[in-house]
Amino acid sequence: MSLFLQLFVNGLIGGAHYALLAVGFGLIFATTRIVHFAYGPIYTIAAYVAWVTAGPLHWPLPLAMLAAAMVAALLGVFSYQFLYRPIEERQGSTLVVLIASLGLFIVLENLTGIVFGTGGQTVAGFEGGIHFIGPVFFTTVNVWQIVSVLILVPVLAVFLRRARPGKAILAMTDNAEMARIVGIDTVKVSMLVFALGSAISAVPATLILLRDGANPSMGFLAVFIAFVAVVVGGIGSLRGAVAGGFALGMIESLGLWQIPTEWQNSISFVVLFLVVLLRPQGLFGAARR
Amino acid sequence: MDYVLHILVMVCLYSILATSFNLLIGFAGLFALSQAAFYAFGAYATAILSVKLGLAFPLPLTAAILFTAAVGILVALPAIRISGDYLVIVTLALQVIALAVIVNWHGLTGGPDGIRGVAPLHFLGLPLDTPRRFLPVAALAAAAGFLIAWRLAHSPFGRALRAMRENEAGAEAVGKNLLYMKVVVFAFSAGLAAVAGSLYAHYFTYVGADGFTIEQTIYILAMVILGGTGNLWGSVAGAAILVVLPDALQFIHLPVEIADKSRLVIYGVLLMAVLRFRPQGLLAAAAAGGTRGALTPLAVTQGGAGLLDPIAPGEATLSGAKLARAFGGIRAVADLSIALTSGRITGLIGPNGAGKTTAFNLLTGFLAPDEGEVTLRGRPINGLKAHRIVGAGVARSFQDLRLFARMSVLENVLVALPRQSGDRIGQVFFRPFRVAREERANIARAMSVLAFVHLDGKAGETADSLSYAEEKLLSIARLLATGAEVLLFDEPLSGLDPTTLTEILPILRELARSGRTVCIIEHNLDVIKELCDEVCFLDEGRILAIGTPERLMTDPELATRYFK
Amino acid sequence: MVKKSGWLVKFLAAGLAAATLGLGLTAQAAEKPQDPKVFNIGAILAMSGKANWYGTVMSQGILQAVDEINAKGGVDGIKLKVSIGDNKSGSAQAGVDAMNRLIDIDHVQAVLTSFSPPTLAIAPIADQKKIFLINGGGVSQALIGASKYLFHNRSLASDLGRAAAAYAQAQGWKKMAMLSWNTDAGESVVNVVKPYWEKLGGTITASETMAVGAANIDTQIAKIKASNPDFVALWLFSPDPGLAMKRIRELGMKQPVLGIEYTADIQKIGGSYMEGYRYFSDYFTPSAANPWSEAFYNGYMKRYGVAPEFYAANYYEGVYVIADLIRRARAQGGDYWHGDKLAAALRANPAVDSVYGGKMVFQANGVAKKRVAMFVVENGKQKFIKYVDIK
Missing domain, CATH: 3.40.50.2300 (Response regulator)
Incomplete structure (x- = not known):
């Protein structure tokens, strides 16, 4: 029983991490329909920016996270402005954009290795506390991971529903063509979601830096999981991305309760496979297509 | 220079992979990202049969092809239900799962160690164990793979594939069996990838899971996209470039520690640059699919003479009895009965949401009715798949046309012609002369269909370059080409200016005169009055009244309903 | 930079x-x-x-x-x-x-x-x-x-693994939990150590695997913890022993941990949690001798x-x-x-x-x-304990 409880809490923590990754990626994907592969290395770079600022430069953590978010947002906007948009303007299909994004992925990941070195990096001297409730253990960083979802997701939800730019994002997610017709500047909205989505990834990036450290190749799994979580949850739904993230976290954790851990990498994909086959609109994607 | 020869061997293997992948994504429009898994199955099947069972060529190759083709067919099954992003995700998932099974099934696959000691191929007792000796085999296989892919892609079957890529429902509505096509193209694509895998196993004599990861699929995908989807030469070019480029970059000398990462940066920048400035890929797809040259010398039968075999008028053809269909509690069609007669034009009118298009969908098998029966000349046809119903003689057009946009006007019609032996894969490969002979006749027939709708002058243009009126005409031509005796038109006249109307109305009348059963959904009451012999008024999913246009239009109750 | x-x-x-x-x-x-x-x-x-x-x-x-x-x-x-x-x-x-x-x-x-x-x-x-x-x-x-x-x-990695097992037996530990890479390197250790340990009279309470550079090994560690072993053996290579050590301690396990590799990267990732990590490796340490x-x-x-x-x-x-x-x-x-x-x-x-x-x-x-030797990590540094003879 205590194993079950521990796995449950692990699932929540892992799910919180995935949920934020999915929210950032999903925002970009649902609004622009661009499979932004380079989201992965941008997340990595965010982690390294947090490392440089919090580590060698000794900035306080919130400031480091802010710096990471700003760099990520800039990179996101750049990738849209100088790569994806020109391709779309030349009538390149989404698949072409995807491969171009892959090119960017390769470039950014290797640049990260060149600039920051190939080993892992951790924030020297940072030590989160260990806590336990009964048989269940967790760390301070784990708490932050959960809290970050609890703060960011409602804020984003309110922004999307209430604020003008947020409403524009939702309109474009719903129907880009229609949004253009009613006078929404879809290019501006796209830049906004690239900035927002990438900036959001800086939060899990900073927290994972504190938890496990950063390394140049951490981006691939991150963007992959984010993509999967978005589809599992339902494209175009904030609730769905969050649910998808938590679902993956839970599956990865509780799914291995009785199944050997050598299947860890594939178990979420088995679930994904079933979800898409049985409920192609995703867990929460009922309303939109 | 073994090194150069080795690179050429790799170009050959990847050209097989890229062309086979192009069949799936470029021609069939099926974005199934599990090509590296097929590659892996080919390699592992060969390695296992060769190492564990000691089998010699060609048994492992044959088994690898058949096994992987069978797996391909299994993957085709989800592709029947889902498409687009979802197919991408499902097949990505399959790829990851397949790799996990390979890595975890120690007894069979050697687990993470892989399998080493695969016997090299032999030719006249000579082991093909160096790049120099292996290259001829690889080149031969690449050429054979290319020819097979080429034949498939440029046959009537390939044309049907492209039609499916452009619009699945459109292809179904001209009688194409999507299930059959998907299964065949997956089987071929997987089988060809297995050839590359089998060669890999014999060439490297070692097979490990690291060579077949998701990154590998993406690498092959990049070749297809870079070369240009829907162009097989493009795939060969893409394969050559992406294999040679990293090796060419090796000649740039850089400090050791950052050398290979810097080369990858250059590689990524080049990939981005090409796609940024040439998103359609280096070689764009040939739009007219090779039939362009065949157009000019044909004598075109003017005015459709001989095009429409006369059918006896006044006979009951298509009828639906007590049809009902609900969507999540909303009854779109409830208790609808309709009977159509040959040689007559029946109009289907009613307010928006009355269930007119749903009625068409039920009559043509695009939707299965919850209740009721559809019969054609007394034979029940409900339960048949849509493409079978087209074959039986009932075809429909779509309100949103669903043309095959990136195919030529001629091809749009050509693909709709019934009973093409070139649609059967066996005939394509084993009776090429018959297929070619038939194709010549079909082109002539398609041209006369185009002439009938006055589009013969545009035969070589792509459908997406047509004007709106021409698009409407093309959709009629396409419907006509199916040879069906019952033709259901979903708003064929909406949005047209009066001049075009005067062009299309005679065509529809001509069809009825030849004994075709014509049914149209229309909002323009003037058109209805001028064209229809009989009108059915539909509202809330049932027929409220049937009669001559004059009678229905003077009914005040219907008028209020119609204009509510 | x-x-x-x-x-x-x-x-x-x-x-x-x-x-x-x-x-x-x-x-x-x-x-x-x-x-x-x-x-x-x-x-x-x-x-x-x-x-x-x-x-x-x-x-x-x-x-x-x-x-x-x-x-x-x-x-x-x-x-x-x-x-x-x-x-x-x-x-x-x-x-x-x-x-x-x-x-x-x-x-x-x-x-x-x-x-x-x-x-x-x-x-x-x-x-x-x-x-x-x-x-x-x-x-x-x-x-x-x-x-x-x-x-x-x-x-051979498996020789190092056997050295670790022999040490564990000498300590009187009976129950081993293993965490290994799901690669040939990790598996070859498992394949050798498992029969060896059982022959020595020990039992294996959990045998978990992880992917190289896996982001999330919480489940593995939770299962290892639940199996209540006398010690944990890490058949992992750089930098993953650091991550594993960190997780083991974060989940409140106090048992000794044995491994077969230790590098600066492992230390960096594991931080203070590396304390007490005992490992068996080719002996390299510069000395005046x-x-x-x-x-x-x-x-x-x-x-x-x-x-x-x-x-x-x-x-x-x-x-x-x-x-x-x-x-x-x-x-x-x-x-x-x-x-x-x-x-x-x-x-x-x-x-x-x-x-x-x-x-x-x-x-x-x-x-x-x-020469294979046993080391223990103390104050973030390796400390030579003794040479080990692999039989």
Whole structure:
């Protein structure tokens, strides 16, 4: 029983991490329909920016996270402005954009290795506390991971529903063509979601830096999981991305309760496979297509 | 220079992979990202049969092809239900799962160690164990793979594939069996990838899971996209470039520690640059699919003479009895009965949401009715798949046309012609002369269909370059080409200016005169009055009244309903 | 920006290296050796990809050794030249690519290799082209006998695992929980240690696996914790023992943890949680008693600004092994500059100087018998406990 409880809490923590990754990626994907592969290395770079600022430069953590978010947002906007948009303007299909994004992925990941070195990096001297409730253990960083979802997701939800730019994002997610017709500047909205989505990834990036450290190749799994979580949850739904993230976290954790851990990498994909086959609109994607 | 020869061997293997992948994504429009898994199955099947069972060529190759083709067919099954992003995700998932099974099934696959000691191929007792000796085999296989892919892609079957890529429902509505096509193209694509895998196993004599990861699929995908989807030469070019480029970059000398990462940066920048400035890929797809040259010398039968075999008028053809269909509690069609007669034009009118298009969908098998029966000349046809119903003689057009946009006007019609032996894969490969002979006749027939709708002058243009009126005409031509005796038109006249109307109305009348059963959904009451012999008024999913246009239009109750 | 570009700096070694290398076999009256202009050697390392760290460390060791040897005039007056290829962190195909290039373009006769899949894939080429191969990275069972020219200057991973198990038995521990990489390296340890431990009378309470560089191993650790073992064995390689150690402690486990690898990267990831980690590894620590090791250590510090990992030491040593073999083969005279001649020279006398101190002896299976020692991590540093005899 205590194993079950521990796995449950692990699932929540892992799910919180995935949920934020999915929210950032999903925002970009649902609004622009661009499979932004380079989201992965941008997340990595965010982690390294947090490392440089919090580590060698000794900035306080919130400031480091802010710096990471700003760099990520800039990179996101750049990738849209100088790569994806020109391709779309030349009538390149989404698949072409995807491969171009892959090119960017390769470039950014290797640049990260060149600039920051190939080993892992951790924030020297940072030590989160260990806590336990009964048989269940967790760390301070784990708490932050959960809290970050609890703060960011409602804020984003309110922004999307209430604020003008947020409403524009939702309109474009719903129907880009229609949004253009009613006078929404879809290019501006796209830049906004690239900035927002990438900036959001800086939060899990900073927290994972504190938890496990950063390394140049951490981006691939991150963007992959984010993509999967978005589809599992339902494209175009904030609730769905969050649910998808938590679902993956839970599956990865509780799914291995009785199944050997050598299947860890594939178990979420088995679930994904079933979800898409049985409920192609995703867990929460009922309303939109 | 073994090194150069080795690179050429790799170009050959990847050209097989890229062309086979192009069949799936470029021609069939099926974005199934599990090509590296097929590659892996080919390699592992060969390695296992060769190492564990000691089998010699060609048994492992044959088994690898058949096994992987069978797996391909299994993957085709989800592709029947889902498409687009979802197919991408499902097949990505399959790829990851397949790799996990390979890595975890120690007894069979050697687990993470892989399998080493695969016997090299032999030719006249000579082991093909160096790049120099292996290259001829690889080149031969690449050429054979290319020819097979080429034949498939440029046959009537390939044309049907492209039609499916452009619009699945459109292809179904001209009688194409999507299930059959998907299964065949997956089987071929997987089988060809297995050839590359089998060669890999014999060439490297070692097979490990690291060579077949998701990154590998993406690498092959990049070749297809870079070369240009829907162009097989493009795939060969893409394969050559992406294999040679990293090796060419090796000649740039850089400090050791950052050398290979810097080369990858250059590689990524080049990939981005090409796609940024040439998103359609280096070689764009040939739009007219090779039939362009065949157009000019044909004598075109003017005015459709001989095009429409006369059918006896006044006979009951298509009828639906007590049809009902609900969507999540909303009854779109409830208790609808309709009977159509040959040689007559029946109009289907009613307010928006009355269930007119749903009625068409039920009559043509695009939707299965919850209740009721559809019969054609007394034979029940409900339960048949849509493409079978087209074959039986009932075809429909779509309100949103669903043309095959990136195919030529001629091809749009050509693909709709019934009973093409070139649609059967066996005939394509084993009776090429018959297929070619038939194709010549079909082109002539398609041209006369185009002439009938006055589009013969545009035969070589792509459908997406047509004007709106021409698009409407093309959709009629396409419907006509199916040879069906019952033709259901979903708003064929909406949005047209009066001049075009005067062009299309005679065509529809001509069809009825030849004994075709014509049914149209229309909002323009003037058109209805001028064209229809009989009108059915539909509202809330049932027929409220049937009669001559004059009678229905003077009914005040219907008028209020119609204009509510 | 972090790494010093010390590779540029030509390092002038003190006269120590020569002393350890000077002697070979007494030259027989042989025909005149046919000398090449330069001895081309190659390396196939993880120069990009997710295990890039290994490539960085290994190549640094190699470059240092080559520069040292050349600074002293080369091998018998002929310089060494090294070309480094990329196996993209363990891809068989990339390995073969690099191997063909090294042979054809760079005309190498000896190659330092790493990672199992590329090594297995290049082994047949080595056999065919008679190229001498030496691997100083992880050694799994699958690599043994892959090529008659393949040698390993690192202990078998499974031998290290057995040393750990033997230690555990001596402590009176009964219940072992294992966490291993799901690669050949991790699995070859599991496959050997599991029967060995059970023969020693122990039980295995949990046997979990993780992917290389997995982001999330919480489930594995939770299952290990729930199995309530006496100790945890980590059959993992850099940097994952750090992550595992951290998780084990974060989940409140107090049991001792044994491993088979410890590097600066592991320490960095594991941080203070590494305290008390006991590991069994090829013994490399610079000491006054072994001047070569000190020279290497200091030279490395000077070039790269960090202390050498033992992987750097192994590949540094690998270059010296090749140099020594060249000298021996050359003494035989004739057309000696071929990989098979180097292999023959090694088989004729399998004892070679080791930067770890003393001599290492290559066994019939190609694996060098090195001194294995037990260490414990104290205050973020390794502390030598004792040499271990592997039976």
